[in-house]
Amino acid sequence: MTKHKTKLIVAACAGAMLLAGCEKKDETLKLFSWSEYVPQAVIDKFTEETGIKVSVENYSSNEEMLAKLLAGGGAYDLIQPSEYTVQAMIKEDLLQELDQAKIPNLKNLAPEFRNMPFDPNNKFSVPWLAGFVGVVYNAEVVPGPIVSYKDVFTDEHAGRIVILDDARETVSWGLATAGIPINNVTDENLATITPLLKDWLGKVKVFDSDSPKTAMSNGDTDIGIVWSGEGALLFAENPKFQWVMPVEGVHMFVDNLAIPKTSQNKDKAEAFINFILRPEISKMISDEFPYYNPNLEARALLSPEQLNNPASYPPGFDVTSAQLFTDLGEQASKVDELITTLKAQ
């Protein structure tokens, strides 16, 4: 009896041992990116063309990336921070200045992405993809018209709402509704919008930042505030999922590539940045992630279906009118506490 139990375990585990391989690497480009945000085909093509091997590590939030980077987890050559993180990292002198002569493809970027307020003239960072936060609703159930954040949180929609599980986002909708600039996250302003947010959060059914589309497409919610990529996927699944850019003002986020001070392969990192700015490569990224592509030349290559998705490329929307988050610093803790408390009420 004892013998066959040992066998069970041995049998189950032996396969694993056989598969175990060993690989040593030297001059590889160490990419530290969002989990599954850089298509493998792009990396393979880069290696094929340049002979530079790429190793990839993943994270799932800007703060995880910062924590691992600052702890000295690895000598990363390229990271993928969002705009407010770029701003904070520039301020703390954690990024290397780009040698723009080595990145001629910067010219492919749309002019509005060449001079973003968090990093004027792309001195330290190059946009990867951008996106918006907006309202998505099931037009078969919700009659509309929906134009603003507060249209989401009506009594009719109570218990049928999904929103991003993101304290900063939620606070910014409240601020915008109260007519306060979304980056003025002071204690007084937080106090001002607390009653409003309390009312709103009480009506929310689902908080989800990773896949809010699930609750929408399974019919558990009818309306929500989500990332534009989520809205685009829902629209592509079924056009009954309408996308709305809120009238109070639209928040745009920009994910970027940047080279941290730890990098010892700056040339290769710049070669990679230049590579992904090529229209046909940038198109490969857009094919997998239906966000707003800042690369103007790449956009010319996209299919009409991609370009006509109202969540990916909102018709008639002037990107320069969108608002960006600035780094909150220590105030982030208060924002988190407010939303956590309101959720637990």
Add this chain to the structure above:
Amino acid sequence: MTDAPSLVPPGRRWWLPQGPAVQRAFFGGWTVAVFAFLYLPIALLVVYSFNDSKLNLYWAGFTTKWYGLLFGNEVLLRAFQNSLIVATATTALSVVIGTSAAWLLYRYRFPAQQTLGLLIFIPMVMPEVLMGVSLLVLFVSLGIPLGYTTLIIAHTTFCFPFVLVGVQARLQGIDPSLEEAAMDLGATPLKAFWLVIIPYLLPAIVAGALMSFTLSFDEYIVTIFTSGADSQTLPLKVYGMVRVGLNPQLNALSTLFIAATAVLVIASQVFTRKKTI
């Protein structure tokens, strides 16, 4: 329980099935029901792996394309391989540490024994992010580069208590004469442990190993902080995929792994039975 003098025989409980055979049928039926519960989502997962649509909810026709895509997906397969390597090594280490610790704490008196027994629960109750970040800082200050080693150490740290607790339970009420008999026959304590105690503990060790493997195979947050570029595991990939919709290739991968394990298990059963005859 007070047994009032009545026509009902003492100890009789109407809600518990009576008679050994009935009781056995009751437990058997219960087990079948629980297995149905355990395998319900797994059955779906297998069905979806043959579904010609990326969306789980609708059946769009039979296809094996996800299996084809899976075999071409080197990154996913490599992540799976990494998960297997880490989980296997973690299991082995956890079993050794957990079993020997349980035995030593049970059999011998150490100073501060009570404290030791309590410390073991720290990794079980500590939120993963605390463990991940603090181990990351520790590894960096010790100069250990992030990779398989750090990942396996981190996983073992939260897995071995599961083995330890299980083995402790099995040790309760063990016949002390078991070990003594072996020692009377001239075995050293080590030999007695190996020849008598280990076989006795084996079911608990197997259970602990199964739990360790499962925990390590699925761990995500600790892995983010303690893995290196060469040791990115499956959960790291899967979590990223959720944002664009879970890929049915994952269903295909899970189906294959479950099928392979089941075949191995059944094969080893048949094999050992033949040998014992």
Add this chain to the structure above:
Amino acid sequence: MAVAAAAAALAAGPSPQRRAGLGPWFAVTPMLGWLALFVIVPTLMLLVISFCERDALGRIVYSFTFENYTRAFDWKWLKILGISVWYAFLTTAICLVLGYPVAYFIGRSSDRVRGLLIMLVMIPFWTSFLIRTYAWISILSQDGLLNALLMTLKITSAPIGFMYTPFAVILGLVYNFLPFMILPIYTSVEKLDGSLIEAAYDLGARPARVFSKVVLPLTQPGIAAGILLVFVPAIAMFAITNLMGGGANPTIGEVIQNQFTRARNQPFGAALGVLLLAIFIFSLWLSSKFRRSEQE
């Protein structure tokens, strides 16, 4: 606290202990080293961090402050801890009721199938957690399979909202923790002496009585272990709670996680973690004290 009692029962049960000689000391050293280096040192680090401040980027600033603890002693965090413990308790209770008969059946079945059955309990969990959970979501959601079934059978006329409710949370938790209850109980049942049970029957005891007077007491260590292995990890678990419950009820694990990520307040997260550990260790210690004084 039943769980603390369970832990104490396991750790401080009567055993033929003898003072450790050189050999046992030698053998226990690797485990002590491991505990010291990878459990105690990180825990102490957290303790230090919990008294520190942090800068705008979330980096630790090593200056002493009590602020994190004064902030942590607040009803709102305690309430969140209470909910987490409540979920963990419910999960443990349901797992015990569901799991015990299974463990008993497997433990009492023949040598031939026992190993197979116990493997079958664990194999479903060698899939990815997210895939399993999304499979459950596709069963329980409004347009999901369960509602389709209920409506086809005309049991309900309108879909029922199973998802994003406490019911879904508990279902998800029970599903994922059930094996951790079944396995340790199984190892206790497996060593039951069959002749003991037969003797009880021969003496005229009824099955129910045999079960409560013979089987249950003898498998009590397994039950204690199962309770520990489910309850303790379930307190800090939040991924399931979030996905199945819609994230409307924050749990303590999530609050701590958020301090380390988007709130960028590692010292406060560490302080909450230290308090969680302290409460837990204290209740374990207290009940083991109780137990020892009872025994003496």
